[in-house]
Amino acid sequence: MNNTAMSPQSRSEALAAMGTAPELDVLIVGGGVVGAGAALDAVTRGMSTAIVEARDWASGTSSRSSKLIHGGLRYLEMLDFGLVREALHERGLLTQHIAPHLIRPVQFLYPLTHRGWERPYVGAGVLLYDTMGTAGGSSRGLPHHRHLSKRRALREAPCMRPDSLTGAVQYWDAQVDDARHTMMVVRTAVAFGALAANRTRVQAFLREGERVTGARVVDLETGTEFDVRAKQVINATGVWTDETQQLADTRGQFHVRASKGVHLVVPRDRLQSNTGLILRTATSVLFVIPWGRHWIIGTTDTDWNLDLAHPAASARDIDYLLDQVNSVLSSPLSRADVEGVYAGLRPLLSGESEVTSKLSREHIVGHPVPGLVVVAGGKYTTYRVMGKDAVDEAVRGMDERVPESVTEKIPLVGAEGWDGTRNQRHQLAARSGLHVARIDHLLGRYGSLIHEVLELIAKDPSLAEPLPGVDDYLRVEAVYAVTHEGARHLDDVLARRTRASIEAWDRGVSAAPVVAELMAAELGWDEAHTATEVEHYLARVAAERESQEQPDDATADAARLGAADIVPIAPLSTR
Template sequence: MTGSPITGLGSARLGPAERAQALDRMASEEFDVVVVGGGIVGAGAALDAATRGLSVALVEARDFASGTSSRSSKLIHGGLRYLEQYNFDLVREALTERSLLLQRIAPHLVRPVPFLLPTTHHVWERGYLGAGVALYDALAFQMGSTRGVPHHRHLTRRRALRLAPALRKSSFTGAIQYWDAQVDDARYVMTVIRTAAEYGAQVAARTQCIGFLREGERVTGVRILDLESGHKSEVRARQVVNATGVWTDDIQELVGGRGQIHVSASKGVHLVVPKDRIHSSTGIILRTEKSVLFVIPWGRHWIIGTTDTAWNLDKAHPAASKADIDYVLSKVNEVLVTPLTPDDVEGVYAGLRPLLTGETDETSKLSREHVVAHPVPGLVLVAGGKYTTYRVMAKDAIDAVVHGLDRRVAESCTDRIALVGGEGFPAMWNSRQRLAARSGLHVARIEHLLHRYGTLVDDLLELIAERPDLGKPLTGADDYLRAEVVYAATHEGARHLNDVLARRTRISIEAWDRGIGVAQEAAELLAPILGWSKQQVDREVEYYRKRVEAERDSQTQEGDQEADARRRGAPEIVPTY
């Protein structure tokens, strides 16, 4: 994509040159707002501010979406289970956002997905669950969000088995099928950040907030450290937003105390298994004694999860233990004809939910609602919430920023702004046969690219036209083209091999070897763009290999403490402070 929605305002390209330029501007300008945190809420806040006409900078200590926002269940959903808690407002709000994402904001990235909810009692449970799902659809209908997502339907056991032959006949009496939506969470965050950059936001990953600027009691900016170069600088701003998720309390300590709002971390573990291990044409949702378990379609794979347990160890790399993996397998095996074994697991990932601390010690009961506060003058804190409602959280945070700016600023318009790659997507999707013929790629490849890049697919096709070798699949990860690795560095802000294999693509959880076999090829593609020597290429590959080994080792440990210790054994390619 060239240019910007407003001529000359910015560029959606996030390459090395754009990062350097952004850091130069951060050091020399005063911004209306600086956002600390490059997860989904920070990305959303930067976009909300930029589309209101505010000058905005965003800094992220690691890679974009490297925390919670790349390790979710990858669902855009209303939260069916919150109806049991009578949290109708949260569900209604989330369903509204689901509709906006599907239809207007990101039709290229967010897609409907069906789920089968098995019942185990003939009468009362079908009535109870049926009423809940009917209310779910009714709340969506109220918000005008039914288009693109079919209504639920009740199924006999026989009809349910036609959709999901993998289910053990004796494990259920019937089922209800309903629809939600799914997304590649890390890709979505990166696309929001690229959109913010196109509207003028200055963004830089691997840039850590190490302190705050103060004038008396008021916060007037942040001190940052470029972790790539070691260079320190100051970014002056009229308002600062702390959107750091599970790191909220850590950032609060930099301004002299934890403040009144505390965030608790809850660990959710997910397993990835091949598509052929579960014979089903639909996702499945299972009720457990503590929460729910999803079996989610994911390309040529299934994602199965999640757990919900307190986590007080390393926030950057939450570890999945053998006990976590065994728990997920045991729960899903309760309903499968052919049980899954640990040998069926291709990938494992663990993420942390940022929950507002309540009066209960059980993380599954802590609030998913968000809060926005002004702990000290010049600083806005946003915490809690869920991925689906990120846009509302971002809007509320920037509303608080506007209040602190004490000047007239336009209302939020992100409910009407398509992300880059989204505008005109339906027309381009309808032209996929023509794109395939023109590019020489199979139409299945074009569909893959359209679902990842939308109308920005032209960027990839231009790369391939210039260098035909980039149109070939990666050896050992043939779902992805070599061009996608190059594009990750030239346009999507990837700085290191792990950024590409874990977040710009999902090779790290989709390949049996977790991406070790493709690491050398990918690193050599990245080298000329990022200016790597042969020694740096070797270093990137070695660090990635050690990361995979540490993760696998941690997943053989029985408990959290042991798993965390093993996971910490892998060094960081770029350490934070």
């Protein structure tokens, strides 16, 4: 692989190369995990590949998920065996080979509430889940489930009310920092030669007759517009699928419907438990997920027809989640316990049901007009398959022979040498002067790329200091986010390269001026621009807090829209 850094210079070079290339094989629109997966799939087949994203990598759905890599236990009850089998296969690949440095095992307790019939019913389902996880000869890489008595279940989760369960089944899945993983997929594609640029918007599709032959794009950082020509364009824009399809003057073969999922973040010490929880609700399931020094509680599942870029959590959403989890807790949570809140939109295929929790999570790939491939639906865990299927469809529209997908065999950057690097954690701590707990933190975010981070600290020891208000993260991580991970704005670092915006009590406000100064040195910001970045971030936090006090979606959306984006997104046009 080539240099993996996504630096300001590499972004400029990528944009220049896109605009001067006579014709690329594939142009991918959308920098979420599916677009990233398609970019990696295409470039590792030997295709000249570019990917553009209007905002930041993973700034939409792919940074606001439940952060689980799982088969979807509830889909077994819906008899969606194909989706579960496919997702469990991908879980095995991700945990064992593709991204072992980014993905961690996580255990869940499924409380039983009925005596007699429920234990064999749930046990059979979880046994099937475990069995499907080993189908096809792949290793699960995770322990098998176990049955627990009521007494033993309460030892595992003392936070639960004794009258809320009669026993439990405990099983294992996996979790991931979704935004970091998506960015790492893009970075791996760049390492193989893909051209990648965030803050780059598709304004219109280029046409020759009925055929799409590329796109007119605008660099939102400079306002420069230029044409990118490609044999095939892949639309991987998630909840924006219908909007992007309109650029091709086609209604499309299918439509995407947005379902809002809200999650709460609370301190780890507010729930005494050694395990995550999965609870049944009237319409779906509720997860309580261990997340470092926090718990993530989610999710809701409601239709959303308002602003797609900034879905807002209302007081109703927060109260619903608190009510659901408090129904089983011996010491209920209150609004005062909530550190962070985030809302994301799932791109669901419309038409199957009027209830979003019943809409399909399977994906569809279509070719609505020559030269344009659309991929939609799916779930985070199966992003690699979605990317592969989209590229397969693009290849069918090309008059040349292209190798089959090889992404099953390709580890992401940071995964190569992971086991050996992890085993050297004490030596790395001794050489760097950092506590071994800090090294563990960095290893779980950068894998074997930790050496690049430690080199920055060796050059400037002040970068080893923690960020104010969010001391899980070091100053060096803000610098590295700019020099190697494509961060362009303060929000990119505080909301996605780190998770300060949901993990800190003040949502990253204390860290904002420090991070902005560190970024300014790398991006050449003057004092005025640096101050503007901080002002925009503080306005975003204030707007989100205000929206979370509103009674419903409409008022929450209006409050959230009170804070403008640091980079305005112009309306789409057609050409």
